[in-house]
Amino acid sequence: AQSVTQPDIHITVSEGASLELRCNYSYGATPYLFWYVQSPGQGLQLLLKYFSGDTLVQGIKGFEAEFKRSQSSFNLRKPSVHWSDAAEYFCAVGAGGSGGGADGLTFGKGTHLIIQP
């Protein structure tokens, strides 16, 4: 069975500092990996996804993530955070389905990002 671990429940970062959110997955085949952000009162928004190809993927809002198969990791990074980045971040792994990597997702428990002024 697939699983996702986000080891950091909370992370506090100063505005303007760099950010890295950790994600480790367990999956028997080539994973379809996603990072979503959840803000209060809003639905989950896709930041980026990895299916194959270049292991460094660029997303929206200046985020990027690197897939490392040897470490079963898909860490999210941003060089300089803004106060508006404060939110809950979820890493997810999906199974390859008839539509690609969009079958039911398994989510990590999330990392709550706090931005200090």
Added chain:
Amino acid sequence: GAVVSQHPSWVICKSGTSVKIECRSLDFQATTMFWYRQFPKQSLMLMATSNEGSKATYEQGVEKDKFLINHASLTLSTLTVTSAHPEDSSFYICSARGPSGRRDTQYFGPGTRLTVL
């Protein structure tokens, strides 16, 4: 594009009553929708996969007679919580498999907060 809405955004009901939650894809057709449940400070747990015109596929441990899912059109899936009890109180989130060219991604609704008294 690929906007998903949910209605209602929150609902309070008495124990023993049934509650229906709607999930709509506003600007695309969704042959597959997913229903998740999120407990406070927890991750999203996949409840079921809903395919238009066929019976939903429930995850292990999810009572299909309690959580009735109907996907009668390409833009609407409904989740009915039957005979709701306080332990059913949770945040219910739906998602839809993306439109042509983006079927590898799920697009999420804003969620419905259910409180059962």
